[in-house]
Amino acid sequence: MSEGGAKPWDTDPILRVEHLTMRFGGLTAVDDVSFSVGREDITALIGPNGAGKTTVFNCITGFYKPTEGMLTLDADGGDPFYLERLSDYEINADARVARTFQNIRLFPGMTVLENLLVAQHNVLSRASGFSFGAILGLGQFGRAEQDAVDLARSWLDRIGLLPRADEAAGGLPYGDQRRLEIARAMCTRPKLLCLDEPAAGLNARESEALNALLQTIRETDGTAIFLIEHDMSVVMRISDHVIVLDYGKKIADGTPSDVRNDPHVIAAYLGVSDEDAQALEARP
Amino acid sequence: MLTVVAIVFFGRLALNLFVWQAEYPLAAPFAKLFTSEPFERRDLVTYAVTCIFGAAWIVTGLVLEEAVYGVLGTVVLLFVGLGLLRRAILQRFPDLPYAQIFIACGIAFALFFPIVSYALESVFHLGLPLRYWFDLSILILTYVMLGWGLNIVVGLAGLLDLGYVAFYAVGAYTFALLATHFGFGFWMCLPIAGAAAALWGVILGFPVLRLRGDYLAIVTLAFGEIVRIVLLNWTEVTGGPNGIAGIPKPTFFGLPFSPFAEGMTFSKFFGVPYDGLYALIFLYYVILVLALLTNLVTLRLRRLPVGRAWEAMREDEIACRSLGINTTLTKLSAFATGAMFGGLAGCFFATRQGFVSPESFTFIESAIILAIVVLGGMGSQLGVAIAAVVMVGGFEALRHTAGLQAIFGDEFDPALYRMLLFGIAMVGIMVWRPRGLVSSRAPTIALGDADTISGDLVRQGRG
Incomplete structure (x- = not known):
């Protein structure tokens, strides 16, 4: 692990994970993991299968309650949110953390546009007077809905799905579904976007398009991105900060080039001989 | 005798539809009445023959003064006639919004049915x-x-x-x-x-x-x-x-x-x-x-x-x-x-x-x-x-089924079989249309002209 000097993501992180531990019965899936996610970074969480990456993710997005640890989301200005105390929907609605899923979870029987409108539910629901107003024709619902459609339209334009806006989401090709899920998460106007294996199942060209999309999200929308990924071409090319987990423990944390040369990481991914393993364990 | 004829006729039809997938199954032209597949020449022959049979049954019924033949013949003629009428309308006006017309007719019927029938009764004393x-x-x-x-x-x-x-x-x-x-x-x-x-x-x-x-x-x-x-x-x-x-x-x-x-x-x-x-x-x-x-x-x-x-x-x-x-x-x-x-x-x-x-x-x-x-x-x-x-x-x-009694004899009380028929109907619909009569979903908002979404994509919920 690289010591020496505060890393940029430690000085002003959007998310600080401290001593996160998650146990399922006797199994410790995540063991005392601490790291920070920088405000303007693309942060990648990598590790071999079963390392506990998705568990960390589910703790951050509220789908699991961590056994121990503290998750502080410091959105600019206001009071920090302690994510371990919020329920899953509050983490999106209040703390503004959006996520996607490893196996895509769209609303397959609804159109692409409807998927993006459901994502703007809380804004629209308030504008509709929680439906009581809008059902009587009161309030500004029409205006709010038009704004929501415009936002959805701009996202569809960015992911190249505008011509298919009125088709069922379940009928889209796999790559389009992946991008739609990201656009849907972005329609909740998040401060932090968590992506669980966004490049899984994509071909080289689609993966390239995904990289470009993620970079524009970071640059133009000012949303921090935290992703789990197996595809090293994505990780090494776009991320500013890489965290490596193995058997529930953090084994490396640094820039992509730091991590690439870290002997622990090489050992975790490629395996090592017994003597080397002992030598590695002897190191601090 | 008549029961036998009916069973053989409809049994043959059912077998052709679902069991014997022959090169030219007898039932194929009848199935076409419900779809929009193109007709073949031999389909038309089948329809003509069926209609002749239906008409012959009605004539027989009139001559013998047996309601049974009349009922059967009418059913057959109505089935083929309405089916062909549907195809003809579809062919002439393929783009009409049929669902909307159907809904409008249904609502209009519901709105005017009591008034019209009451007016008819009070003017003409039909004994309705x-x-x-x-x-x-x-x-x-x-x-x-x-x-x-x-x-x-x-x-x-x-x-x-x-x-x-x-x-x-x-x-x-x-x-x-x-x-x-x-x-x-x-x-x-x-x-x-x-x-x-x-x-x-x-x-x-x-x-x-x-x-x-x-x-x-x-x-x-x-x-x-x-x-x-x-x-x-x-x-x-x-x-x-x-x-x-x-x-x-x-x-x-x-x-x-x-x-x-x-x-x-x-x-x-x-x-x-x-x-x-x-x-x-x-x-x-x-x-x-x-x-x-x-x-x-x-x-x-x-x-x-x-x-x-x-x-x-x-x-x-x-x-x-x-x-x-x-x-x-x-x-x-x-x-x-x-x-x-x-x-x-x-x-x-x-x-x-x-x-x-x-x-x-x-x-x-x-x-x-x-x-x-x-x-x-x-x-x-x-x-x-x-x-x-x-x-x-x-x-x-099912309470008033003179037609069924004509087929199965006067002792047949359809009310007793209501649950059975109900069950058979449910099984039938679940086999042919497992997602119900109207399974497609209409989108709630669209940028352009949205089609309905096929029922295969729509989930039914798990709780």
């Missing part, structure tokens, strides 16, 4: 069984309304509710108790009954929020039974098995329909002689308006955020939560809205019967309403309405 027709159509409309109400919970939100009749009961008893104890009228009680049922919807909603699928179904089933058993045993309040009688009829803006009422009545006010049918026609329009109100509110809610959240929850609840939707509130709102319409229907039921007892709110009622929703196609307003008409009307039609 108007009272029976109105009673039956009121019953059908009640089930249409209940189906639409349950459709919110089951079809849109995807929450399997086997105890819907509980809310129907709550609405009915709310009105019955308020009317008999405090003298409240129907119109005043209608919103109260809706609100009471919605409240009970929320009360049921809380304990079942964490349950899904089968477990949800079991608990809602139990809730329905609890309500019924409480009504049955809480004798001091509900009268137990004796029920509550003497529930007032609705008034026409304060004018009662009864001939015995003191003061101004409907007949006196309008200067027409008293006729019991007026009250019935009025009830018909009350339930028609209530049912259409249910439909309009549902259609509007579908286009509002809460309706989209219901459907999204049916599609994927976890994804909903990841998008910041409070699924607890969303589920409760679905239960409350569905229950409210059940309560309104219950209030109407109480005033129509003038009497309520726990016997009217058994599990079979819940099952019939659920069957209407499932048969109609979950989430489809049109499908549910058709299914209600077919189920309730069809059930009733």
